[in-house]
Amino acid sequence: MKKVSAKKIDDDLRPEYDLSQLKGGVRGKYYRQAIAGTNLMLIEPELAEAWDLGDMSATFNLRKNATFHDGSPVTARDVKWTFDRAVTVGGVPTFQLKAGSLEKAEQFVAVDDHTFRIDFQRKDKLTFPDLCVPTTGVINFMAVTYALT
Numbered sequence: 001m002k003k004v005s006a007k008k009i010d011d012d013l014r015p016e017y018d019l020s021q022l023k024g025g026v027r028g029k030y031y032r033q034a035i036a037g038t039n040l041m042l043i044e045p046e047l048a049e050a051w052d053l054g055d056m057s058a059t060f061n062l063r064k065n066a067t068f069h070d071g072s073p074v075t076a077r078d079v080k081w082t083f084d085r086a087v088t089v090g091g092v093p094t095f096q097l098k099a100g101s102l103e104k105a106e107q108f109v110a111v112d113d114h115t116f117r118i119d120f121q122r123k124d125k126l127t128f129p130d131l132c133v134p135t136t137g138v139i140n141f142m143a144v145t146y147a148l149t
Contacts, residue, residue, distance in 0.1 A: 047074060047138060053128065062114045068140045076110035081141040083108040083118075100130025 045051075048060040066074040084105040086093035097103070101124040109117040120127055 047079070056120045056123075057117055058120075058128065058131075059111070059115060059117045062116060064114055068143070070140075070143070072140060072142065073113075074138060074140075075113045076116040077113070078138050078141045079116045080108045080110040081144075082137075082139045085139070096133055097130060100124055100127040102127065102130065 047062055047066055049063045050061045052059045060079075062074065062076060062079070068074060083097075083102070087097050087103055087105060087107075088094065101121050102118065103121065107119045107121065109119065111117050118127075118131075
């Protein structure tokens with residue numbers, strides 16, 4: 001793979017991400033690419049340390065040391081709650097997940113604290129790529145529950 005300079009874009013894959021045009025800074029995953037001087041974004045796992053893509057399900061093993069900004073642990077329950085909310089809240093998250101046949105809260109299972117499974121309703125070539133679209137970050141279920149009570 002060719003490294004792309006932030007000063008000169010030779011990349012016809014995503015020329016709209018010309019890093020030299022960024023005036024206000026770079027956030028999140030894109031920060032590493034900006035520092036490296038490239039506009040190429042590789043999909044890298046952040047929360048899952050491993051996953052098994054089965055015929056009709058995907059199982060994700062979550063990093064045991066993953067924490068939210070306040071230091072509380074990220075659990076499979078948080079991931080399930082986030083997906084449950086996304087498929088029921090309406091708007092962009094619901095529409096985006098539906099594109100990959102992720103439509104019902106029952107599809108998302110917190111197997112244990114560090115294992116999260118998605119059961120597929122049907123075979124759909126967009127399901128796994130759809131999971132890579134950042135419709136939202138994982139939401140701290142306990143923090144939301146506390147704030148609502």
